[in-house]
Amino acid sequence: MHHIDLHLEKDITEANTRIADGNRELLKRHGVKAFDLLGAIGSGKTALIEKIVPLLRARGLAAGAIAGDVYGDDDFQRIRALGIPVVNVNTGKECHLDAHLVEHALHDLPLDDIDLLFIENVGNMVCPTDFALGAEKRIVVVSSTEGDDVVNKHPMIFRSSHLGVINKVDLAPLVGADLDRMERDMHRYHPGMPVFRTNLKTGEGVTPLLDALLR
Amino acid sequence: MHHIDLHLEKDITEANTRIADGNRELLKRHGVKAFDLLGAIGSGKTALIEKIVPLLRARGLAAGAIAGDVYGDDDFQRIRALGIPVVNVNTGKECHLDAHLVEHALHDLPLDDIDLLFIENVGNMVCPTDFALGAEKRIVVVSSTEGDDVVNKHPMIFRSSHLGVINKVDLAPLVGADLDRMERDMHRYHPGMPVFRTNLKTGEGVTPLLDALLR
Numbered sequence: 001m002h003h004i005d006l007h008l009e010k011d012i013t014e015a016n017t018r019i020a021d022g023n024r025e026l027l028k029r030h031g032v033k034a035f036d037l038l039g040a041i042g043s044g045k046t047a048l049i050e051k052i053v054p055l056l057r058a059r060g061l062a063a064g065a066i067a068g069d070v071y072g073d074d075d076f077q078r079i080r081a082l083g084i085p086v087v088n089v090n091t092g093k094e095c096h097l098d099a100h101l102v103e104h105a106l107h108d109l110p111l112d113d114i115d116l117l118f119i120e121n122v123g124n125m126v127c128p129t130d131f132a133l134g135a136e137k138r139i140v141v142v143s144s145t146e147g148d149d150v151v152n153k154h155p156m157i158f159r160s161s162h163l164g165v166i167n168k169v170d171l172a173p174l175v176g177a178d179l180d181r182m183e184r185d186m187h188r189y190h191p192g193m194p195v196f197r198t199n200l201k202t203g204e205g206v207t208p209l210l211d212a213l214l215r
Numbered sequence: 216m217h218h219i220d221l222h223l224e225k226d227i228t229e230a231n232t233r234i235a236d237g238n239r240e241l242l243k244r245h246g247v248k249a250f251d252l253l254g255a256i257g258s259g260k261t262a263l264i265e266k267i268v269p270l271l272r273a274r275g276l277a278a279g280a281i282a283g284d285v286y287g288d289d290d291f292q293r294i295r296a297l298g299i300p301v302v303n304v305n306t307g308k309e310c311h312l313d314a315h316l317v318e319h320a321l322h323d324l325p326l327d328d329i330d331l332l333f334i335e336n337v338g339n340m341v342c343p344t345d346f347a348l349g350a351e352k353r354i355v356v357v358s359s360t361e362g363d364d365v366v367n368k369h370p371m372i373f374r375s376s377h378l379g380v381i382n383k384v385d386l387a388p389l390v391g392a393d394l395d396r397m398e399r400d401m402h403r404y405h406p407g408m409p410v411f412r413t414n415l416k417t418g419e420g421v422t423p424l425l426d427a428l429l430r
Contacts, residue, residue: 008223040255040256040257040338040339040361041255041339041340041361041362041365041368041369042255042358042360042361042362042365069368070341070368070369070371071367071368071369071370072364072367072368074364074367074368075364093341093345093371094341095310095339095341095342122341123255123339123340123368124255124256124310124338124339124340124341124342125256125338125339126285126308126309126310126337126339126342127310127339127341127342129308130308143257143360145257145358145360145383145386146255146256146257147256147257149287149289149290150256150257152286152287152289153256153284153285153286153287153289153338154256154285154286155286156285156308168360168390171360171386171389171390174386174389175360175383175386175416176416201390201391
């Protein structure tokens with residue numbers, strides 16, 4: 001059982017990578033810079049989009065989004081309220097987006113009108129790791145309320161990401177979370193990765209993150 | 216690709232169910248009442264064990280645990296500090312425990328000395344749903360900090376659970392979470408499921424939950 005599983009997994013990952021390469025080409029052709037947003041449920045992925053879109057607009061840049069969830073359109077509705085183009089993708093049972101789902105979503109977006117595209121993955125820190133989508137960079141969001149051992153429990157997602165966000169810094173004292181431990185663990189798994197501390201309810205810490213995205 | 220995937224998924228689920236049935240028989244033979252603990256990372260699954268074990272002890276009952284995580288032993292160490300038998304299970308890359316992993320762990324536990332066994336699944340609300348482990352009941356834990364749309368996004372896990380816990384009730388006002396919406400969504404997906412509101416840092420709300428477990 002395990003043997004077959006591994007072989008099939010390899011085939012699926014390779015097929016996914018080919019499609020992701022196609023997505024990357026398509027995005028490049030249309031001048032879209034895309035970010036894969038990863039993190040647990042409630043970590044603040046949608047809130048990050050909510051806070052970044054107005055700042056982008058102020059700089060004359062247009063955003064777009066793909067909202068990935070197992071079920072429902074809660075995130076999609078929040079993003080749509082920002083007045084940017086967004087496509088809702090429900091995976092049904094799958095715990096991650098894949099390049100094929102993103103390919104379909106890209107066809108439904110006005111790519112020529114988008115400068116930055118946020119692809120919000122399904123909320124968990126395990127499954128999305130192995131599935132490239134065609135984005136330029138990966139942003140991983142954790143929050144203090146997930147416990148300060150959350151980074152240590154998930155090495156792979158930090159190794160494969162380019163930017164780290166530690167959100168809900170205001171709640172850290174209330175849940176007894178050590179933000180320094182979280183940042184230290186991120187750097188243990190991914191030395192040198194830029195890490196940003198945010199409160200995405202107020203917008204605290206978002207500007208430095210945005211500057212890094214645009215660099 | 217999708218077609219092969221579905222067939223293999225069915226085979227794997229069936230093989231898992233057979234092993235889960237074996238686990239259930241084994242647990243029954245040793246008089247162990249087992250609970251599968253599900254929920255996102257940081258929802259409070261380990262904290263629930265921490266608060267319940269002393270209450271069980273006071274009632275003359277002995278607990279045991281299996282700590283499931285992708286990587287690391289953070290939860291395992293917290294549970295071991297309670298002085299109960301516990302086995303650490305790292306899934307490596309998998310986002311859920313399966314019956315085969317639990318079968319191995321059961322062989323390493325002194326089942327005759329355990330009245331209640333808590334099987335703490337890997338922290339996410341998607342993958343564990345389809346994999347029976349042999350437990351008598353499933354407890355699903357969500358916390359207010361995951362956002363009050365967290366239940367709506369994950370119908371399947373609530374349909375397959377027997378008891379619901381809404382944790383971190385003290386933080387609800389701070390994150391603007393509507394606890395009534397969360398409970399309503401649980402009952403929409405699983406009418407009649409008992410739902411308990413807790414603050415597992417202080418232990419608030421644990422006794423009614425324990426009473427329900429022992430019923």
